[in-house]
Amino acid sequence: xxxxxxxxxxxxxxxxxxxxxxxxxxxxxxxxxxxxxxxxxxxxxxxxxxxxxxxxxxxxxxxxxxxxxxxxxxxxxxxxxxxxxxxxxxxxxxxxxxxxxxxxxxxxxxxxxxxxxxxxxxxxxxxxxxxxxxxxxxxxxxxxxxxxxxxxxxxxx
Numbered sequence: 001x002x003x004x005x006x007x008x009x010x011x012x013x014x015x016x017x018x019x020x021x022x023x024x025x026x027x028x029x030x031x032x033x034x035x036x037x038x039x040x041x042x043x044x045x046x047x048x049x050x051x052x053x054x055x056x057x058x059x060x061x062x063x064x065x066x067x068x069x070x071x072x073x074x075x076x077x078x079x080x081x082x083x084x085x086x087x088x089x090x091x092x093x094x095x096x097x098x099x100x101x102x103x104x105x106x107x108x109x110x111x112x113x114x115x116x117x118x119x120x121x122x123x124x125x126x127x128x129x130x131x132x133x134x135x136x137x138x139x140x141x142x143x144x145x146x147x148x149x150x151x152x153x154x155x156x157x
Contacts, residue, residue, distance in 0.1 A: 003058040004080035008047040010035075011071050019048060026064055029057055049080055 007019070016033040023030050032051040035044055052058035058079065065077035 002080070003052040003055055005050040005052060005058055005061045005065075006047065006076070006078050006080040007050055007065055008076040009073050010044065010046050010048060010075065011073065012044045012046060014044065014048070016048070019050065023050075023061070023064075028061055028064060029053055030061070 014035065016035050019033050019035070020030065023033075029052070030050045031053050033048060034051075035048040037044055050061055052061055062077045062079070065075050068075045068077075
């Protein structure tokens with residue numbers, strides 16, 4: 001189990017050493033501290049992750065930093081959430097349509113089509129993009145309104 005704290009709303013000048021100093025001043029322990037930076041500019045993104053050794057220490061860090069004032073800002077501290085959509089097997093969530101088998105199976109194959117379409121877009125003979133399903137619509141001339149509301153709106157404008 002991970003005991004990671006998300007620390008947000010940090011001024012851009014804050015470093016991991018600054019956070020370590022603040023933790024030591026309050027006799028709090030962290031296994032690691034990582035200030036998240038823009039990979040191109042190396043400028044801080046204004047948040048960090050603090051890895052605590054246990055749940056009790058994690059709660060102490062959260063109590064210390066959540067809503068603490070720093071340079072006209074209030075810091076935010078909460079338990080960190082796992083990253084979303086960054087690879088890994090699909091996960092079953094009750095009540096949510098998912099392509100993973102019930103029970104959160106970790107097999108390599110999913111029980112349905114992938115969540116995102118792959119490959120090049122489908123195009124017709126004239127080079128226009130084809131729809132990937134759904135109702136087929138007939139094209140209307142650009143100057144023809146699409147509904148009575150659109151017609152009334154066009155008159156008003």
